[in-house]
Amino acid sequence: MTAAAAQFDAMVPSACVLKQVTKETPDTFTLAVARENGSGENAFAPGQFSMLWVFGVGELPISISGDPSKHDELVYTVRSVGKATHALVSQKPGTEIGVRGPFGHGWPFQAARGHDVIIVAGGIGLAPLRPMIYEVFQNRAEYGRLVILYGARSPRELLYRKELAAWARQPETQVLVTVDYGGIGWHGHVGVVTTLFKYARLHPARSVAMICGPEIMMRFVTRQLQEHGLQEQNIYLSMERNMKCAAGFCGHCQYGKHFICKDGPVFPYAEIAQLLDKYEL
Amino acid sequence: MQTLERIIEEHPFFEGLDHGFMDLVLGCATNVRFGKDTYIFKEGDTANTFYLIRQGNVALEIFAPQRKPIIVATLGEGEILGWSWLLPPYHWKFHAHVLQDTRAIALDGKCLRKKCEENHDLGYEVLKRFAGIVAQRLESTRFQLLDVFSAQK
Ligand SMILES: Cc1cc2nc3c(=O)[nH]c(=O)nc-3n(C[C@H](O)[C@H](O)[C@H](O)COP(=O)(O)OP(=O)(O)OC[C@H]3O[C@@H](n4cnc5c(N)ncnc54)[C@H](O)[C@@H]3O)c2cc1C
Numbered sequence: 355m356t357a358a359a360a361q362f363d364a365m366v367p368s369a370c371v372l373k374q375v376t377k378e379t380p381d382t383f384t385l386a387v388a389r390e391n392g393s394g395e396n397a398f399a400p401g402q403f404s405m406l407w408v409f410g411v412g413e414l415p416i417s418i419s420g421d422p423s424k425h426d427e428l429v430y431t432v433r434s435v436g437k438a439t440h441a442l443v444s445q446k447p448g449t450e451i452g453v454r455g456p457f458g459h460g461w462p463f464q465a466a467r468g469h470d471v472i473i474v475a476g477g478i479g480l481a482p483l484r485p486m487i488y489e490v491f492q493n494r495a496e497y498g499r500l501v502i503l504y505g506a507r508s509p510r511e512l513l514y515r516k517e518l519a520a521w522a523r524q525p526e527t528q529v530l531v532t533v534d535y536g537g538i539g540w541h542g543h544v545g546v547v548t549t550l551f552k553y554a555r556l557h558p559a560r561s562v563a564m565i566c567g568p569e570i571m572m573r574f575v576t577r578q579l580q581e582h583g584l585q586e587q588n589i590y591l592s593m594e595r596n597m598k599c600a601a602g603f604c605g606h607c608q609y610g611k612h613f614i615c616k617d618g619p620v621f622p623y624a625e626i627a628q629l630l631d632k633y634e635l
Numbered sequence: 636m637q638t639l640e641r642i643i644e645e646h647p648f649f650e651g652l653d654h655g656f657m658d659l660v661l662g663c664a665t666n667v668r669f670g671k672d673t674y675i676f677k678e679g680d681t682a683n684t685f686y687l688i689r690q691g692n693v694a695l696e697i698f699a700p701q702r703k704p705i706i707v708a709t710l711g712e713g714e715i716l717g718w719s720w721l722l723p724p725y726h727w728k729f730h731a732h733v734l735q736d737t738r739a740i741a742l743d744g745k746c747l748r749k750k751c752e753e754n755h756d757l758g759y760e761v762l763k764r765f766a767g768i769v770a771q772r773l774e775s776t777r778f779q780l781l782d783v784f785s786a787q788k
């Protein structure tokens with residue numbers, strides 16, 4: 355394929371069908387989508403995203419939250435925050451949806467092999483990290499310890515609760531979950547995600563950390579990781595700024611000298627440290 | 636079994652404390668246990684103790700009229716519970732609700748306050764350590780107030 359043809363291809367959505375919608379929390383749903391032509395061309399790397407086209411509404415970037423070893427369908431976890439996401443989560447199984455991608459640079463899973471992996475997620479941020487967690491479990495011998503720190507606003511806003519419990523039972527794995535506000539009846543941790551660090555068994559010198567959540571949360575978490583001795587170059591963040599073309603043409607998602615769509619969404623902290631602290635970039 | 640002395644010496648809160656001071660602190664310490672679903676203290680009670688949690692989980696709860704109680708923070712292994720014993724009027728500001736069976740070292744705040752008044756070097760060491768904890772908790776509370784996971788940003 356010529357470069358021009360490849361560019362054109364990246365801009366054309368492929369027809370897919372919504373197979374299943376599962377409610378995760380009051381405003382967040384997991385959607386399973388399959389190609390209409392039945393092809394299983396759904397390979398992706400953990401941390402990559404697709405552009406999902408809801409007919410009559412528009413297109414939006416959503417990270418792939420499913421298992422990278424399964425190619426029969428693509429799985430997304432979507433939080434309804436506005437017009438497009440609301441339309442997406444309200445679709446019924448059988449509806450046609452356009453999918454472009456996968457796009458972007460995902461989590462550095464090859465570089466992380468041989469290391470402990472620290473996953474820090476906030477809210478919907480666990481969705482783009484879930485494929486990375488699957489990757490570790492599927493290639494368990496390739497990685498050291500897995501530490502998952504997850505924070506959400508309240509107990510009912512926690513994603514993948516059953517899976518979190520199942521992951522916590524795996525060897526060489528520590529899963530710590532917290533909520534910002536706990537009601538009576540919640541017997542887990544209460545406090546922001548950074549308060550979990552004091553319970554985490556970390557070996558900073560041999561760890562790679564991957565963080566996804568609201569930007570301000572990522573700033574607090576990065577600071578904590580550095581205080582624990584993690585090297586800047588071993589910290590990766592997923593930056594989820596809004597975008598249009600997703601293929602690096604339109605400049606909509608420009609972030610300093612980077613285009614989030616094609617250079618990211620995952621960046622080494624060292625590359626974007628200067629930008630992360632800037633207001634209104 | 637670890638002695639009280641070893642436990643206190645190894646606790647991060649007392650890390651680096653001079654041996655002479657450690658003896659003064661030890662004189663105010665006892666081992667305690669609390670069963671699940673009991674309260675260690677309640678809002679408004681006189682605050683004369685603080686706790687080094689060795690194991691378990693304790694929730695700090697606030698009650699407001701016509702609202703469900705909320706848990707503002709939980710404290711677990713290695714953490715310090717309570718600083719209201721340090722400042723007048725020495726009353727607890729929260730309920731401390733035991734979520735899991737908890738083992739702790741209780742330090743008699745009245746006894747420690749007296750020793751700190753008599754020996755300002757010890758007082759400075761104790762205050763310095765509590766200031767660090769208060770600063771950490773304040774930072775967490777500010778982060779919590781940002782409510783970063785709410786849909787409206
Ligand atoms: C690379 C990438 C991956 C993403 N992955 C996911 C995902 O897996 N699941 C998911 O639910 N969402 C994901 N998002 C965010 C999602 O694309 C936006 O929530 C969506 O585009 C908002 O469109 P809307 O019309 O529903 O809301 P709008 O009406 O456009 O906005 C509603 C509210 O949401 C806020 N908002 C919009 N976009 C974002 C954003 N990118 N980040 C934070 N707040 C935003 C707005 O400020 C506004 O307050 C991702 C975004 C990017 C860039």
